[in-house]
Amino acid sequence: MTEGKCPSCGAPVAFTAGSAQILVCDSCRTVIARKGPALEARGKIAAIVDTDSPLQLGIQGRHAGKSFRVIGHLQKDYGHGPWDEWFLELEDGGTAWLSESEGEWHLMTLSESELKIDWAHLRPGSKVFVDGKPLVVEEVGTAKTVAAEGQLPSDLNPTLEDRYADATGASGSFATLDFGLRTGEPEIFFGTVIAFEKLGISPDQLRPKAHKAQLLQARCTQCNGPLDLHAPDRSKRVACPYCGALLDVSRGKLAFLQALEGPKYPPKIPLGRKGTLRGTDWLCIAFLVRSCRVEGVDYRWEEYLLFERSRGFSWLVESDGHWTHLLPIAAGDVQTRAGAVVFRGRRLRAFQAVRAFTEYVLGECYWAVEQGENVAVIEYVDPPWSLTREDSDREISYSAGTYVDPKEIAAAFHLEKMAHPTGIAPSQPNPAQAKLGRDLRLTFIYTAALLVLFLLVQFSASQQRVLDDFAQIPVVGLSGSPEVTHVSQPFQIQRSGNLQATLTGGPFDNDWLGLDCALFNEETGEVTSFYSELSYYHGVDSDGRWSEGSTSQTLYLSRVPAGRYTLQVTPYFAGLGRFRYSVALRSGVPRALWLFVALAAIFIWPVLTKLRANGFEKARWRESNFSGALQVPASEASHD
Amino acid sequence: MKYWGALILLGYAVIAFTGYEPFSSHERSKVPPDARRGPGGVLLWHSGIHGGK
Numbered sequence: 001m002t003e004g005k006c007p008s009c010g011a012p013v014a015f016t017a018g019s020a021q022i023l024v025c026d027s028c029r030t031v032i033a034r035k036g037p038a039l040e041a042r043g044k045i046a047a048i049v050d051t052d053s054p055l056q057l058g059i060q061g062r063h064a065g066k067s068f069r070v071i072g073h074l075q076k077d078y079g080h081g082p083w084d085e086w087f088l089e090l091e092d093g094g095t096a097w098l099s100e101s102e103g104e105w106h107l108m109t110l111s112e113s114e115l116k117i118d119w120a121h122l123r124p125g126s127k128v129f130v131d132g133k134p135l136v137v138e139e140v141g142t143a144k145t146v147a148a149e150g151q152l153p154s155d156l157n158p159t160l161e162d163r164y165a166d167a168t169g170a171s172g173s174f175a176t177l178d179f180g181l182r183t184g185e186p187e188i189f190f191g192t193v194i195a196f197e198k199l200g201i202s203p204d205q206l207r208p209k210a211h212k213a214q215l216l217q218a219r220c221t222q223c224n225g226p227l228d229l230h231a232p233d234r235s236k237r238v239a240c241p242y243c244g245a246l247l248d249v250s251r252g253k254l255a256f257l258q259a260l261e262g263p264k265y266p267p268k269i270p271l272g273r274k275g276t277l278r279g280t281d282w283l284c285i286a287f288l289v290r291s292c293r294v295e296g297v298d299y300r301w302e303e304y305l306l307f308e309r310s311r312g313f314s315w316l317v318e319s320d321g322h323w324t325h326l327l328p329i330a331a332g333d334v335q336t337r338a339g340a341v342v343f344r345g346r347r348l349r350a351f352q353a354v355r356a357f358t359e360y361v362l363g364e365c366y367w368a369v370e371q372g373e374n375v376a377v378i379e380y381v382d383p384p385w386s387l388t389r390e391d392s393d394r395e396i397s398y399s400a401g402t403y404v405d406p407k408e409i410a411a412a413f414h415l416e417k418m419a420h421p422t423g424i425a426p427s428q429p430n431p432a433q434a435k436l437g438r439d440l441r442l443t444f445i446y447t448a449a450l451l452v453l454f455l456l457v458q459f460s461a462s463q464q465r466v467l468d469d470f471a472q473i474p475v476v477g478l479s480g481s482p483e484v485t486h487v488s489q490p491f492q493i494q495r496s497g498n499l500q501a502t503l504t505g506g507p508f509d510n511d512w513l514g515l516d517c518a519l520f521n522e523e524t525g526e527v528t529s530f531y532s533e534l535s536y537y538h539g540v541d542s543d544g545r546w547s548e549g550s551t552s553q554t555l556y557l558s559r560v561p562a563g564r565y566t567l568q569v570t571p572y573f574a575g576l577g578r579f580r581y582s583v584a585l586r587s588g589v590p591r592a593l594w595l596f597v598a599l600a601a602i603f604i605w606p607v608l609t610k611l612r613a614n615g616f617e618k619a620r621w622r623e624s625n626f627s628g629a630l631q632v633p634a635s636e637a638s639h640d
Numbered sequence: 641m642k643y644w645g646a647l648i649l650l651g652y653a654v655i656a657f658t659g660y661e662p663f664s665s666h667e668r669s670k671v672p673p674d675a676r677r678g679p680g681g682v683l684l685w686h687s688g689i690h691g692g693k
Contacts, residue, residue, distance in 0.1 A: 040657070137657075146645065168646075193691035251672040325644035343654070430644055435641075438641070439641045442641045442642060442643070443643050445645075446646075448650065449649055450648075450649060450652060452655055453649070453652060453656065454656070457656040457657065482678045482679070482682045485678075485682045486682075487680055487681045487682055487683075496659065497658070497659030498659030498660070498661050499659075518683070519670065520683070525670050525671045525673070526668060526669070526670055526671075527669055527670065527671050528666050528667070528668050529666060529667045529668075529669070530664075530665065531665075555664070555665075555666075556661045556664055557661065557664055557666050558659065558660050558662075558664045558666070559659045559660050559661075560659070566681075568682065568683060587659075588659065590656060594652060595652070595654050598648050598649070598651065598652040599646045600647055600655055601644075601649050602644075605641045605644050605645070606641070609641075
């Protein structure tokens with residue numbers, strides 16, 4: 001411990017942490033540096049602005065088996081409001097940083113890795129490797145250290161602008177590349193996103209959120225209209241619903257920034273409306289109208305910012321009556337492929353790339369929103385999933401979510417009128433595709449059932465040969481006369497069922513033979529009549545030899561009852577009756593034909609479903625402007 | 641699909657177990673009691689089907 005007096009005001013000061021080289025005097029805000037046993041004044045720094053952070057100096061916690069103590073506090077600002085960084089001393093003498101950004105906490109330690117990169121060449125979306133892990137740069141910028149308190153590891157100069165880049169990796173890994181005033185060789189602070197509850201800080205140590213809580217019921221600085229702010233501790237901008245004034249809320253009080261043109265129609269979900277969507281009680285806190293221009297046509301959509309204290313922010317995007325619910329995700333969780341991205345093992349194809357303009361804003365926003373701001377937006381889809389990438393010069397952000405049925409939105413937010421969706425949304429689930437899986441399962445079940453039934457029929461069918469008869473037509477007989485008619489011996493059909501009749505005749509030489517058959521039931525007098533014509537024609541023409549006809553035919557008679565029968569066959573022919581013919585009858589013959597017909601009928605259903613699914617997809621992708629390489633329109637192409 | 645498949649299954653079962661032949665061209669009728677028989681037991685009555693080229 002190094003104790004002494006502030007070189008500026010004489011107040012007692014003490015370096016309690018061995019890692020601290022700088023201390024801010026509580027009394028006069030002088031930055032004091034430790035030089036051996038001596039203390040040097042390094043100028044003054046502003047007092048901390050109240051950001052409603054729950055942390056304060058002296059708080060103790062425990063993480064990963066090590067206890068820690070908060071000994072220093074920085075506030076940095078890149079021009080749109082400060083954020084907090086907390087310096088921690090660990091029980092083993094090590095140090096760490098805890099930072100808060102848009103409701104997320106990042107716990108980082110100084111990495112010994114070295115990166116040969118140039119800050120000037122870093123862009124949002126650039127890839128870097130820290131400790132062998134791939135990270136994606138989400139934000140590149142400069143910021144000043146505007147306020148500080150407690151003990152800190154390195155010198156402070158509020159007049160200098162430090163260069164930095166934030167990067168995220170898979171599974172919540174996070175890094176800040178601190179270039180300081182340099183353009184290369186950054187100090188790398190590497191760690192993970194951490195839930196505040198896992199920091200092991202007892203609630204009695206937390207600072208009450210007093211200051212910004214006053215903003216919950218603030219008044220617009222321009223029109224004095226009442227502003228019901230729902231997340232003043234997380235918001236940076238508020239757009240007054242009465243006068244359209246855009247107000248800065250990042251510094252603990254409202255400050256006028258810009259007069260905005262208000263939306264031409266009210267939001268479908270009123271600001272302040274609560275709704276339970278998929279198990280989370282969201283609060284609608286902002287409404288934006290955004291647009292893009294594609295091939296000279298302007299397309300508008302609406303975005304609703306939802307807030308829930310433990311889950312943070314999410315978005316409901318409405319376009320043509322279709323709704324998508326999106327949650328922010330880390331860029332490091334997204335792997336970019338050619339024309340696609342992979343997120344949590346799911347491959348999403350690029351659907352469209354546009355430049356999105358913010359036309360109107362109402363309510364509270366967690367970023368420094370501006371009317372007219374524009375970003376490049378790429379939407380990737382794997383229905384019902386949608387993943388959106390937004391690129392500005394400074395920052396890249398991703399959000400991912402799923403399509404939501406408009407009825408679900410209406411029920412969640414108690415909306416009475418909901419426009420019927422038109423067209424097909426990029427992430428709208430394909431109703432036929434959803435049915436296809438079920439249809440294929442049913443097809444498999446029914447096919448198996450049919451095969452079982454077929455086997456059952458095969459084994460149970462009588463397949464009884466009831467008649468084998470033969471006749472020779474007298475040469476002198478006349479066609480169709482009683483002299484040539486043949487009557488079989490009586491025969492018995494044991495079980496009712498179909499009857500297979502096979503008729504064979506000959507000899508044929510460019511000739512035909514018609515067999516008019518009558519099956520008499522001797523017991524009931526019922527007669528079943530059928531006719532078969534046998535023939536064989538042949539010859540030679542300009543194409544060579546030809547032949548046609550058949551000397552044998554098989555017919556099936558429907559449901560012939562059991563009983564005693566005779567078969568009477570009357571032949572018809574041209575010329576002399578020199579033919580002979582045979583008739584074979586079998587009862588109860590199972591037919592594979594009906595199995596195939598049934599199988600075809602079963603399979604036609606999933607085939608039609610697949611065709612419908614393909615048609616839906618074709619209609620969906622007709623609206624895509626992705627053609628192998630995504631070209632986001634340049635910002636110069638903004639519309640009026 | 642559920643009902644369509646069940647209908648097909650039912651239709652196949654009916655055809656398979658009753659011997660019903662949907663596209664058979666045979667005709668059914670009753671022989672009148674006074675129909676005469678000729679030599680060889682030939683019934684001198686015709687149901688209506690006539691062949692011929």
